[in-house]
Amino acid sequence: MDLNDFELIYKDNRYNLKDKEKVKAKLEEIVGSKNISMNNIDLLAYTKDTSLIAFNWTLEGKIAGLADFVIWPETVEHICEVLRFANEENIPVIPYGEGSGVVGGAIPVNGGIIIDMKKFNKILEINEANLTVTAQCGINGMNLERHLNNKGYTTGHIPQSLYTSSLGGWISHRAAGQFSTKYGKIEDIILGMEVVLPKGKLISFKTIPRASTGPQLEKLFIGGEGTLGIITNATLKIWPFPAKRTLISYAFPSIEDSFNAVRQILREYIFPAVIRIYDQFETSRHFPDIDNAKDKVMVIFVCEGNEKLVDLEESITREKSENNSGMDCGEHPVEHWFETRFRVTETSEMPPYKIVFDTIEVASLWDNASDTYHSVLDSMNKLQGVIMITAHVSHFYPNGVGIYFSFGGIPAKEQTDLEYYQQCWNTIIKSVLEAGGSIAHHHGIGINRSLWMERELGESMNTLKEIKVLLDPKNILNPGKIYVNTWKGEID
Numbered sequence: 001m002d003l004n005d006f007e008l009i010y011k012d013n014r015y016n017l018k019d020k021e022k023v024k025a026k027l028e029e030i031v032g033s034k035n036i037s038m039n040n041i042d043l044l045a046y047t048k049d050t051s052l053i054a055f056n057w058t059l060e061g062k063i064a065g066l067a068d069f070v071i072w073p074e075t076v077e078h079i080c081e082v083l084r085f086a087n088e089e090n091i092p093v094i095p096y097g098e099g100s101g102v103v104g105g106a107i108p109v110n111g112g113i114i115i116d117m118k119k120f121n122k123i124l125e126i127n128e129a130n131l132t133v134t135a136q137c138g139i140n141g142m143n144l145e146r147h148l149n150n151k152g153y154t155t156g157h158i159p160q161s162l163y164t165s166s167l168g169g170w171i172s173h174r175a176a177g178q179f180s181t182k183y184g185k186i187e188d189i190i191l192g193m194e195v196v197l198p199k200g201k202l203i204s205f206k207t208i209p210r211a212s213t214g215p216q217l218e219k220l221f222i223g224g225e226g227t228l229g230i231i232t233n234a235t236l237k238i239w240p241f242p243a244k245r246t247l248i249s250y251a252f253p254s255i256e257d258s259f260n261a262v263r264q265i266l267r268e269y270i271f272p273a274v275i276r277i278y279d280q281f282e283t284s285r286h287f288p289d290i291d292n293a294k295d296k297v298m299v300i301f302v303c304e305g306n307e308k309l310v311d312l313e314e315s316i317t318r319e320k321s322e323n324n325s326g327m328d329c330g331e332h333p334v335e336h337w338f339e340t341r342f343r344v345t346e347t348s349e350m351p352p353y354k355i356v357f358d359t360i361e362v363a364s365l366w367d368n369a370s371d372t373y374h375s376v377l378d379s380m381n382k383l384q385g386v387i388m389i390t391a392h393v394s395h396f397y398p399n400g401v402g403i404y405f406s407f408g409g410i411p412a413k414e415q416t417d418l419e420y421y422q423q424c425w426n427t428i429i430k431s432v433l434e435a436g437g438s439i440a441h442h443h444g445i446g447i448n449r450s451l452w453m454e455r456e457l458g459e460s461m462n463t464l465k466e467i468k469v470l471l472d473p474k475n476i477l478n479p480g481k482i483y484v485n486t487w488k489g490e491i492d
């Protein structure tokens, strides 16, 4: 197999590796020869993350990005030394968790060294008094959660990608799990961590419930997307596994009725662990057999925890739902969600039909949630080739929501898949910004959203770029993401 036979999508800023053998010898010296590969089959495996457009490219014989080396460090010192060496030689380094990111964050757009974190897979401590778990950051999400469940605990962080993502990836993309309305998002769950900075220095943030110790620097790395440091271990909050779980569902006449019900529940300081609102299109797709939900908006709730509190949460959830014209649909829709919640085959079925498909999650305050939803649907329905645009809402706060859009469409004859994909992304993001929302709720920026970062952050984007230069003056750590418009698109 010759990798040159494949068309490379991101090739413009590829680093020019002058002396491959010299770099290989040094990397072998640092991590050992068993922990390095330059084999085509390995390089091919690390050409992409789970960006859905990359499935289309695979079928067309194209690859997204191409690294020169894949390494599997076993110790923190390995990572420090590799970064020191990469700095000396100006070689790009891309941290890689499990590659389940969906915005191109782990794609080696400039080539260089992939640092796969999979050998950082140990649970270091469970502290039952403090309710914490400390683990290495390459650990697989399901392995961590299963281990905790066997001991009677949970982190409460259960992303749909639980089986295919790592702790380091969660922190780096500021992830949000399905039970986030009760347990919080990853930034609410992290209590301490250890990070290797781009120049190879190790820093750590103490495990503590809270501190008033000046600016909270660790926040830079929660959402740093592997551009500011490599996270090696972290301490998370844990909770006793819930004693009781109650499953509730209601169908509402409109999305606005469902928003009102949920907003009123949260105002009471009641936090069902799971709340999911499916718009009318997704309700008909997921719940065709529920008569009460026909042409309606389905909402499922899971209340869990202490038995007495769960009963109270249930009664307030029901009261607010019924006050907003909700019709009880029983437990079955929630059981159906539990059975199918990790099933994601739908998305990978699209590319063989030449359909460009993806999902985009955004955030909004309550007072413009409805506008955000409708303006995205309106703008996408006007875009040529769009065959579906639907949404569900699965992350909630007393102040607002995270809305998750799914779209599918067929490019015009003269367009490439990527051009059409970019057009869909930009149409959605533009509508969200115009409606007053934020461009990303939990999947991160990576390549796909970098064009919009200046618009999203305004002047503070320049401060962020200055911090990047300060920590990584040679721009070796995960280049081509967040700060750089790798798509080379323009905002119209």
Ligand SMILES: Cc1cc2nc3c(=O)[nH]c(=O)nc-3n(C[C@H](O)[C@H](O)[C@H](O)COP(=O)(O)OP(=O)(O)OC[C@H]3O[C@@H](n4cnc5c(N)ncnc54)[C@H](O)[C@@H]3O)c2cc1C
Binding pocket: 049, 050, 094, 095, 096, 097, 098, 099, 100, 101, 102, 105, 106, 117, 137, 138, 158, 159, 160, 161, 164, 165, 166, 167, 168, 169, 170, 171, 172, 173, 174, 175, 176, 177, 178, 225, 226, 227, 229, 230, 231, 232, 344, 442, 443, 478
């Ligand atoms: C089917 C499916 C469902 C999903 N569901 C959810 C969901 O419910 N909630 C959610 O939040 N996301 C979800 N995602 C997105 C994705 O799983 C998350 O972004 C996840 O956090 C990525 O973890 P990973 O280990 O796969 O990271 P990768 O994809 O390997 O990397 C993601 C980014 O983090 C960086 N990185 C990885 N490890 C480290 C480290 N140790 N230190 C520094 N940087 C690092 C990489 O360089 C890259 O920029 C889903 C994705 C898919 C495909």
